[in-house]
Structures are given as C-alpha cells and as structure tokens.
Amino acid sequence: MWQLAAKWTQKLPAEMAHDTAVFALSHGFAPIADQILLPVQAAGLAFDNPLGLAAGFDKNAVASQGAIRLGFGFTEVGTITPLPQAGNPKPRLFRLPEDGAVINRYGFNSKGMRVARNNLRKIEHRRGIIGVNIGANKEAKDRVADYYKAAHYLSAEADYLTVNISSPNTPGLRDLQHEAHIKAVLEAAIKGRDEAIAHADARPAVFVKLAPDMETDDLFAAMDASAQAGVAGFILTNTTITRPDSLNSIYRDEAGGLSGQPLARRALEVLSDAAGHLKRSGAPDLVLIGAGGISTAEHAYARILAGADLLQLYTALALNGPYVVAEILRQLKALVIADGASAVSEIKGVFASPEKALLHAAHIARIAAKKSGNN
Ligand SMILES: Cc1cc2nc3c(=O)[nH]c(=O)nc-3n(C[C@H](O)[C@H](O)[C@H](O)COP(=O)(O)O)c2cc1C
Incomplete structure (x- = not known):
C-alpha cells in the first residue's frame, strides 16, 4: 500500500510530492519498519544502525519521528536558517528518474530557527538520533554570525549539529x-553551542558538510582547518554542480545541485580521499558520514569499506519510496555477516582505494545473494 502511495505521489509535481511525503511522515502516515539492529558508536552517540536520512527532506523539523519509523538510525533536519526565508522561485526541484537523480535549487527555504526549535520541543517520546543542520540566511550581512546564532539557539535540541557551508x-x-x-x-558555531550548553558532556558534536566539487588539496586544507576548530567529523558530500555527460533527462541543464546515482562515484572518491587524509594526519577518530547516491546495500557497503562510520541518503528515498530504507539495512546486515564480520566498525576503512572497496562490496554481495538463494 505504501509503495502504491509513493508511486502515486511520483505523478505529482516534484515539490508537491516532497511536501506530501513530509506531511505523511509528520502525521504518522508511513510504514513502520522492523527495526534492524546494526549498532554504531560515533561522536559519543549510540546509533541503532548506520543509515540516516540526509538533510533537506525535513527542513522545518516536523518529520523526524516518521523518518525513524521507516528504519533510519538517525535523521538530520534542516537546513535551518536563523530567520525565515522563502528560498528560490518555483519550480526549483526536478526529478531525473531515468538517471536515478534529482536536481534542486531550493535555496534554503526555511521557516527559521524559532519554528524549528518549537517543532523539536513538541516531540513527545523522542526516538532515534536527531541531527540539526544549520545555514546562513541569504541576505545576512554577517554569515559567520548566523552560524553562531543558529548553533546557540538549536544546540539544546540537537544530538549533533551540522554546519552546512556546501549548498x-x-x-x-x-x-x-x-x-x-x-x-x-x-x-x-562551536562557540554558539558552548555558550548555550554549560556541561561539556551534554554538548552536541559538530560536523561540517562539504561539497563534492572541491579540489583534493582544498578538501584537505578545509579538513585540517575544521579539525583545528574542533569539529567531530565530516559529512561527505552535499550535491554537485557538475553535470556528468551520462545524464539523459531533459532537466539535466537546470541550475542547482545534482544528487543521486550520478554523484555516487565522486562522493565515494571524496570519502576515500578524506579517510586516507585522516589516517595520515593522525586523526582517525574524526567521524566520516558518507552521502551521495547511496541507493543499494552494495553502495552502502562500499562506502563503509572506504572509511565511512555512518551513511546518509535522500534521493533514493525520493525516487524509490519508503521501503528502500529497510531493504538496504536488511541487505547491509547480510553483507556484514557474509564478510565474516559482526559489526560495521570491523569493516570500516579496510580498503584505501575506491576501486577495491567497490570490487569487494560486489564480491560480498554475490556471496550473500548465493547464501540467501540456498536458504
Ligand atoms: C531536494 C534536496 C534538498 C536538499 N537540501 C539540503 C539542505 O537543505 N541542506 C543540506 O545540507 N543538504 C541538502 N541536500 C543534500 C542532501 O542532504 C545530500 O547531501 C545529497 O542529496 C546527496 O545524497 P543523495 O544522493 O542520497 O540525495 C538536499 C538534497 C536534495 C535532493
């Protein structure tokens, strides 16, 4: 039934379909998945499983609990700006199903931090880990100050904060x-958090989310400066402004950020580069969250092999419907077991090259498929 409902919403204009999905999840009209336990400890938090809903779906923090019921181990609300703002003119969201992709140029449409904080405070029996993704208003005179304001205002409601400077x-x-x-x-952002929360133990970790379109040297320089500032980790990556030649959709030249399948390879490479850099610079404890084009368990597995502690997706949910979450998790657990491991942490970062990570993930997927065929 839910898959049918999801198919039906695919016939709506893209932004209306998105709004409908947010409404459904915020009002409990969504499937409840069996919980798949694949625990991960990262940044001082205990995640039931490593797969999260990426930022941008639940911009005003109304649907976190519905997202957790789909099976996600965590969900990231936002991007939330200090002041309300309308975002870019419509249309600003385009589906490219033949490419397994989406292009968006929402432009931080946000009801602002006051509304978001109220919404987060209204949650009665909070389940799952909730990250709060913050951004600056378009017209802000001092964008740095916006990150202070949003972190200060929202930290008490956040299990972790994401500083989004890559939209x-x-x-x-x-x-x-x-x-x-x-x-x-x-x-x-860290000052805002620390001034809002007196006890160091209760402070949400701060992650920074980066773009896939940086040169490797710039990525490493940004990572080093972030580590010096005191972040707990990196979300890699946001959407890309590049347009691979492979795109077939009539929307391929729409302005905005491209997400989904065509981003997968680049996002994997960036994650792998970042994992190598952290190892070399003696900071292997910093957390890596892989995002970009994850739509199957095999993708998810390769991303962990390349160094991810945690994963996020958005486009696969938008294009494939709500069951994709539990399906990826069920298969991901089967892959971990087929590889002879008992926890995600045992396979994290075992391959330094993206190619090797992909090849091994494909190999383990074949073994797991054979096993399940024999059962
Ligand atoms: C419609 C849409 C809106 C997004 N809005 C945000 C946002 O507000 N803040 C943010 O940090 N990332 C945003 N993203 C980026 C996603 O969080 C994610 O990093 C990116 O889409 C790659 O993952 P995916 O290929 O699984 O979608 C958005 C993505 C999409 C598709």
Missing part, C-alpha cells in the same frame, strides 16, 4: 569552505 543554492556560501574562512565559521 550550491545560496550564492557565495561555498566560499566559506575555503581554508581562509572555514575555521572562523566553525569556531562561531
């Missing part, structure tokens, strides 16, 4: 990733 849809925002600015932005 391509707010002009100039990505410049904050430059090593000349990133430390100031992150220090502002």
Whole structure:
C-alpha cells in the first residue's frame, strides 16, 4: 500500500510530492519498519544502525519521528536558517528518474530557527538520533554570525549539529569552505553551542558538510582547518554542480545541485580521499558520514569499506519510496555477516582505494545473494 502511495505521489509535481511525503511522515502516515539492529558508536552517540536520512527532506523539523519509523538510525533536519526565508522561485526541484537523480535549487527555504526549535520541543517520546543542520540566511550581512546564532539557539535540541557551508543554492556560501574562512565559521558555531550548553558532556558534536566539487588539496586544507576548530567529523558530500555527460533527462541543464546515482562515484572518491587524509594526519577518530547516491546495500557497503562510520541518503528515498530504507539495512546486515564480520566498525576503512572497496562490496554481495538463494 505504501509503495502504491509513493508511486502515486511520483505523478505529482516534484515539490508537491516532497511536501506530501513530509506531511505523511509528520502525521504518522508511513510504514513502520522492523527495526534492524546494526549498532554504531560515533561522536559519543549510540546509533541503532548506520543509515540516516540526509538533510533537506525535513527542513522545518516536523518529520523526524516518521523518518525513524521507516528504519533510519538517525535523521538530520534542516537546513535551518536563523530567520525565515522563502528560498528560490518555483519550480526549483526536478526529478531525473531515468538517471536515478534529482536536481534542486531550493535555496534554503526555511521557516527559521524559532519554528524549528518549537517543532523539536513538541516531540513527545523522542526516538532515534536527531541531527540539526544549520545555514546562513541569504541576505545576512554577517554569515559567520548566523552560524553562531543558529548553533546557540538549536544546540539544546540537537544530538549533533551540522554546519552546512556546501549548498550550491545560496550564492557565495561555498566560499566559506575555503581554508581562509572555514575555521572562523566553525569556531562561531562551536562557540554558539558552548555558550548555550554549560556541561561539556551534554554538548552536541559538530560536523561540517562539504561539497563534492572541491579540489583534493582544498578538501584537505578545509579538513585540517575544521579539525583545528574542533569539529567531530565530516559529512561527505552535499550535491554537485557538475553535470556528468551520462545524464539523459531533459532537466539535466537546470541550475542547482545534482544528487543521486550520478554523484555516487565522486562522493565515494571524496570519502576515500578524506579517510586516507585522516589516517595520515593522525586523526582517525574524526567521524566520516558518507552521502551521495547511496541507493543499494552494495553502495552502502562500499562506502563503509572506504572509511565511512555512518551513511546518509535522500534521493533514493525520493525516487524509490519508503521501503528502500529497510531493504538496504536488511541487505547491509547480510553483507556484514557474509564478510565474516559482526559489526560495521570491523569493516570500516579496510580498503584505501575506491576501486577495491567497490570490487569487494560486489564480491560480498554475490556471496550473500548465493547464501540467501540456498536458504
Ligand atoms: C531536494 C534536496 C534538498 C536538499 N537540501 C539540503 C539542505 O537543505 N541542506 C543540506 O545540507 N543538504 C541538502 N541536500 C543534500 C542532501 O542532504 C545530500 O547531501 C545529497 O542529496 C546527496 O545524497 P543523495 O544522493 O542520497 O540525495 C538536499 C538534497 C536534495 C535532493
């Protein structure tokens, strides 16, 4: 029934389908998945499983509990800006199903941090881990100050905070990733958090979310500056402004960030580069959250082999419907077992190259498929 409902919403204009899905999840009209336990400890938090809902689906923090019921181990609300803002003119969301992709140029449409905090406070029996993704208002005179404000206002409601400086849809925002600015932005967010929460033990970890479109040297410089500022980890990656030649959809040249399948390879490479850099720089405890084009258990497995502690997806949910979450988790658990491991942490980062991670994931997927065929 839910798959049918999801198919039906695919016939609606893209943004209306998104709004309908958010409404459904926020009002409990969604399937309840059997809980699949694949525990992960990261940044001082205990996740039931490593798969989370990426930012951008639940911009005003109304649907976190519905998302957790789909099977996600965690969910990231936002991006939330200090002040309400409308975002870009419509249409600003495009489905490219033939490419397994989406292009969006929402531009941080947000009801603002006050509404988001009220919504988070209204949750009665909070389940799952909730990350709060913060951004700056488009018209803000001082964008760094916006990160301080949002972190200060929202920290008490967050299990972790994500500083989003990688959306391509707010002009100039990505410049904050430059090593000349990133430390100031992150220090502002961390100061906001620390001034809001007196006890160090109760403070949400701060992650920074980066774009897939950076040169490797710039990525490493941004990571080093972030580590100096005191972040707990990195979300890699946000959407891409590139347009691979493989895209077939008539929407391929729409402006905005491309997500889904065509981003998978690049996001894996960035994650793998980042994992190598952390190892080399003696900071293997920093957390890596892999996002970008994850739509199967095999993708998810390769991302962990390449160094991810945790994973996020969004586009696969938008294109494939709500059962994709439990299906990926069920199969991911089967892959971990087929590989002779008992926990995700045992396979994390065992391959330094993306190719090897992909090959091994494909190999284990074949073994797991044979096993389940024999049962
Ligand atoms: C419609 C849409 C809106 C998004 N909005 C945000 C956002 O507000 N903040 C953010 O950090 N990322 C946002 N993202 C990026 C996702 O969180 C994710 O990093 C990216 O889409 C790659 O994952 P995916 O290929 O599984 O979708 C958005 C993505 C999509 C498709």
